[in-house]
Amino acid sequence: MADRKLIRLLPPLLFAVALALLPVLAEAAGRGYLIGVSTNVLIFAIAASSLNLILGYGGMVSLGHAAFFGSGAYVVGILAHHAMWGAPLMVWPFHIGGTESAFIAWPLAILVSALLALVIGAISLRTSGLYFIMITLAFAQMLFFFFIALNEYGGEDGMSLWNRSHAGPLDLNDNTQFFYLVLAFTLALLFLKHRLVNSRFGVVLTGIRDNPRRMRALGYPVRRYQLAAFTLAGAVAGLAGALIANQTEFVSPTFLHWTRSGEILIMVVLGGMGTLFGPLLGAAAFLLLEETLADLTEHWMIIFGPLLLLVVLFARGGLWSLVERLRAALGGGGERR
Amino acid sequence: MSTPLLEIDGLQKAFGAVIASENLSLDVQPGEIHAVIGPNGAGKTTLIAQLSGEIAPDAGRIAFAGEDITALPVHARALRGLARSFQITSLFPRFTVLENVALAVQAHQGHSFRFWRPAWRDPALIEPAKETLRRVAMTRREDVPAGTLAHGEQRQLELAMALAGQPRLLLLDEPTAGMGHEDSVRMVDLLLDLKQEVAMLLIEHDMDAVFRLADRITVLVYGRAIASGSPETIRTDPEVRRAYLGEEEPA
Amino acid sequence: MLLFLEQTLNGLQLGVMLFLMASGLTLIAGIMSFINLAHGSFYMIGAFVAASVAQATGSFMLGLAVALPATAILAMVLESGALNRLYDRDHLDQVLATFGLILFFNELVKIVWGAQPFYLNTPDWLSGSVEIISGVPYPAYRLALIVTGLAVALFLYLLIQRSRLGMLIRAGASNREMVGALGVNIKLLYTLVFGLGALLAALAGVMAGPIYAVQIGMGESILILTFVVVVVGGIGSIRGAFAGALLIGLVDTMGRAYLPDMLRLALPPATADNLGASLASMSIYILMAVILALRPRGLFPAHG
Numbered sequence: 001m002a003d004r005k006l007i008r009l010l011p012p013l014l015f016a017v018a019l020a021l022l023p024v025l026a027e028a029a030g031r032g033y034l035i036g037v038s039t040n041v042l043i044f045a046i047a048a049s050s051l052n053l054i055l056g057y058g059g060m061v062s063l064g065h066a067a068f069f070g071s072g073a074y075v076v077g078i079l080a081h082h083a084m085w086g087a088p089l090m091v092w093p094f095h096i097g098g099t100e101s102a103f104i105a106w107p108l109a110i111l112v113s114a115l116l117a118l119v120i121g122a123i124s125l126r127t128s129g130l131y132f133i134m135i136t137l138a139f140a141q142m143l144f145f146f147f148i149a150l151n152e153y154g155g156e157d158g159m160s161l162w163n164r165s166h167a168g169p170l171d172l173n174d175n176t177q178f179f180y181l182v183l184a185f186t187l188a189l190l191f192l193k194h195r196l197v198n199s200r201f202g203v204v205l206t207g208i209r210d211n212p213r214r215m216r217a218l219g220y221p222v223r224r225y226q227l228a229a230f231t232l233a234g235a236v237a238g239l240a241g242a243l244i245a246n247q248t249e250f251v252s253p254t255f256l257h258w259t260r261s262g263e264i265l266i267m268v269v270l271g272g273m274g275t276l277f278g279p280l281l282g283a284a285a286f287l288l289l290e291e292t293l294a295d296l297t298e299h300w301m302i303i304f305g306p307l308l309l310l311v312v313l314f315a316r317g318g319l320w321s322l323v324e325r326l327r328a329a330l331g332g333g334g335e336r337r
Numbered sequence: 338m339s340t341p342l343l344e345i346d347g348l349q350k351a352f353g354a355v356i357a358s359e360n361l362s363l364d365v366q367p368g369e370i371h372a373v374i375g376p377n378g379a380g381k382t383t384l385i386a387q388l389s390g391e392i393a394p395d396a397g398r399i400a401f402a403g404e405d406i407t408a409l410p411v412h413a414r415a416l417r418g419l420a421r422s423f424q425i426t427s428l429f430p431r432f433t434v435l436e437n438v439a440l441a442v443q444a445h446q447g448h449s450f451r452f453w454r455p456a457w458r459d460p461a462l463i464e465p466a467k468e469t470l471r472r473v474a475m476t477r478r479e480d481v482p483a484g485t486l487a488h489g490e491q492r493q494l495e496l497a498m499a500l501a502g503q504p505r506l507l508l509l510d511e512p513t514a515g516m517g518h519e520d521s522v523r524m525v526d527l528l529l530d531l532k533q534e535v536a537m538l539l540i541e542h543d544m545d546a547v548f549r550l551a552d553r554i555t556v557l558v559y560g561r562a563i564a565s566g567s568p569e570t571i572r573t574d575p576e577v578r579r580a581y582l583g584e585e586e587p588a
Numbered sequence: 589m590l591l592f593l594e595q596t597l598n599g600l601q602l603g604v605m606l607f608l609m610a611s612g613l614t615l616i617a618g619i620m621s622f623i624n625l626a627h628g629s630f631y632m633i634g635a636f637v638a639a640s641v642a643q644a645t646g647s648f649m650l651g652l653a654v655a656l657p658a659t660a661i662l663a664m665v666l667e668s669g670a671l672n673r674l675y676d677r678d679h680l681d682q683v684l685a686t687f688g689l690i691l692f693f694n695e696l697v698k699i700v701w702g703a704q705p706f707y708l709n710t711p712d713w714l715s716g717s718v719e720i721i722s723g724v725p726y727p728a729y730r731l732a733l734i735v736t737g738l739a740v741a742l743f744l745y746l747l748i749q750r751s752r753l754g755m756l757i758r759a760g761a762s763n764r765e766m767v768g769a770l771g772v773n774i775k776l777l778y779t780l781v782f783g784l785g786a787l788l789a790a791l792a793g794v795m796a797g798p799i800y801a802v803q804i805g806m807g808e809s810i811l812i813l814t815f816v817v818v819v820v821g822g823i824g825s826i827r828g829a830f831a832g833a834l835l836i837g838l839v840d841t842m843g844r845a846y847l848p849d850m851l852r853l854a855l856p857p858a859t860a861d862n863l864g865a866s867l868a869s870m871s872i873y874i875l876m877a878v879i880l881a882l883r884p885r886g887l888f889p890a891h892g
């Protein structure tokens with residue numbers, strides 16, 4: 001019994017330790033850029049993980065998730081822009097100035113993304129199936145055009161940040177410190193998600209995914225739970241957006257572009273829908289594959305596109321299912337869904 | 338007569354040219370089993386769907402325990418104690434039998450915006466779920482994924498899920514559909530047992546079952562109630578014999 | 589007033605282009621329950637093929653004549669070789685697979701034609717302008733485009749209402765099983781519908797060529813507008829696609845033309861222009877939201 005538990009916990013533990021040591025090892029190997037790459041992977045893992053909540057556990061195929069990701073990034077970017085130039089963000093009915101403080105900007109990014117998700121979700125969830133896919137896509141594109149039209153914030157070209165957010169004693173401009181902060185967020189969110197999917201809310205969400213009609217007949221107001229999950233996912237995507245704005249020190253409408261939504265979707269499916277660690281694996285695999293193929297040829301998409309088609313046609317289940325099979329072979333129990 | 342538990346008044350529903358309910362009025366008394374029979378396509382499932390709230394009637398009124406529920410959404414009706422089983426089994430195949438029932442129990446324990454404690458380790462869910470499974474004699478199958486059950490067992494689970502919320506009225510759409518003789522008899526025994534606690538609106542093709550269970554029978558043909566009364570009156574009603582029983586002689 | 593007339597025609601012109609895109613997409617979604625993100629790729633490929641044939645031969649019409657069948661054949665090969673396997677998969681698989689196709693086609697076009705946009709010239713006989721009412725000249729090409737679009741709409745209407753193929757398409761859009769039960773070769777029907785959709789998309793792409801640039805990614809921006817049209821009109825409904833396309837075309841064009849001016853009446857010019865531009869670009873999505881809030885299955889829902 002204790003053995004099985006150990007085997008079950010071993011991979012995530014090893015994994016966490018490896019991640020924690022990564023900056024040290026990277027520096028030692030003279031490959032400091034790996035820290036940035038890994039931070040990037042973790043941030044996209046958070047974004048993919050938030051999509052996984054509604055896609056993998058909730059069965060909602062949203063093709064507009066980048067809207068919340070990008071909006072979170074813009075909140076940080078816009079506040080920083082105003083802090084830099086000293087011009088207030090608005091003067092009426094309240095006077096609101098810019099800020100570079102992470103303690104204000106990041107929660108605000110989460111809040112704004114959550115509110116957007118609440119509104120977009122409330123309309124989109126009136127529909128389902130093909131309608132839902134097309135509508136989430138369309139709304140995301142609406143926000144994309146909205147930010148393009150904002151000339152003050154760089155319009156189509158976006159804008160650069162002068163530095164990363166101020167976070168008390170932490171110096172986020174230091175890549176290693178920023179990496180550890182993002183890692184802490186990632187692990188904390190994974191744990192929260194683990195609790196959530198097994199909670200009453202979580203089982204209702206999976207129940208709705210598997211059989212919404214039956215859930216209604218049992219007495220669940222289905223749409224209310226879907227909307228809650230959609231909003232929560234938007235909020236976490238907003239946090240990922242705030243982080244990516246800091247990581248790249250740049251925000252632009254491409255953060256909201258629908259192809260970005262598609263990429264996040266691919267990360268989830270590639271890693272394994274409805275699994276805890278799948279999105280993390282998926283984000284890593286996607287970004288590394290992109291990097292590798294791009295090294296190989298400038299026209300890497302000509303390989304990547306058909307690869308995607310083939311994966312869909314012939315290999316489902318995601319990378320995490322491979323890990324599961326390995327663990328099963330070693331005698332550990334698997335994650336059931 | 339006491340206040341009926343369920344009262345349907347002038348229900349009307351058409352799908353294009355097909356009339357599924359035509360000026361349909363019937364009621365279910367507390368403690369009663371009221372069976373609705375009729376040939377395929379008579380509008381029986383459509384009746385259940387209107388009662389449970391999945392389909393909105395074109396006209397008419399539905400009252401449950403004295404309250405007008407015609408405009409209530411599906412989930413609100415379920416929470417008031419109007420539970421249904423589906424003609425085509427509708428479960429959560431990836432959940433275990435126990436989890437299926439626990440999910441049904443949970444629906445009646447207030448909102449599920451609880452994000453922290455593991456649901457399947459919560460005695461407040463598991464104990465009532467186990468109790469329900471005992472009532473339908475499925476305790477031994479608790480930990481099996483519902484998708485792997487045999488057909489008869491799935492029908493039983495379907496019933497257990499409807500029972501789990503301690504409903505006041507069961508809407509049963511052909512509970513013995515697709516069952517072999519033995520399973521079917523067992524299901525009818527079970528329903529007879531339950532009759533003490535819960536009223537039922539029963540749709541059933543198996544005439545043996547109907548005559549064993551029903552206190553009253555309504556015969557539906559092309560959406561119209563052509564006859565309604567005690568099993569004896571229905572058995573001898575000439576119009577019913579012609580329109581319905583004549584083709585499908587009770588064995 | 590004259591400007592208004594011109595803007596209305598511009599709106600119509602965008603509307604018929606959207607209709608050409610949306611009619612195919614909505615049929616494919618309605619009949620095969622298939623969401624084809626790569627529908628925009630057919631639009632792009634049609635435009636590129638026509639542009640290069642026209643450049644080589646100097647004839648726009650020859651370009652058109654080559655591009656349409658070429659795109660349709662490509663689409664039908666793709667459909668019967670790979671995409672038809674996706675019809676009974678869930679929508680997520682369809683999204684992923686056709687997303688992959690977009691990446692592929694965009695890159696393929698870049699390799700074959702290079703990354704530079706190029707331009708398709710209007711045919712000489714359409715290069716002038718016509719006085720619609722005296723004193724209001726309007727480019728003949730755009731007028732021809734509107735006429736073509738309306739003619740295609742009429743053709744589709746007749747095809748669907750009057751022909752045997754149309755009968756099957758109508759039956760398929762409202763009840764897939766029934767068509768199969770009729771003993772029709774359903775695979776062939778699907779392939780034909782898919783090819784027809786691609787052909788119309790290519791037609792839209794070729795016609796767009798002289799107005800907008802022929803460039804990589806041109807398919808995606810119109811694809812999303814097309815989704816809005818399909819959703820507003822109701823999936824599976826040609827009538828809905830027509831109504832939705834004209835509505836979206838007009839609202840988008842009018843919004844861009846008049847919103848900034850209207851806001852200038854109340855706001856300082858710089859703010860008005862900025863806000864007007866962003867509101868105009870969002871107007872059709874807001875319209876979509878309102879319509880869906882009232883009618884979740886669009887204006888003309890095709891399914892029960």
Ligand SMILES: Nc1ncnc2c1ncn2[C@@H]1O[C@H](COP(=O)(O)OP(=O)(O)O)[C@@H](O)[C@H]1O
Nearest residue numbers: 352355357376377378379380381382383384892
């Ligand atoms: N959603 C629907 N759309 C159109 N027609 C329907 C629909 N549901 C049922 N019908 C039609 O209504 C009639 C009654 O169907 P139903 O209630 O399922 O009959 P029963 O359960 O008595 O066999 C049938 O003719 C059926 O084809």
Ligand SMILES: [Mg+2]
Nearest residue numbers: 381382383424
């Ligand atoms: Mg029935």
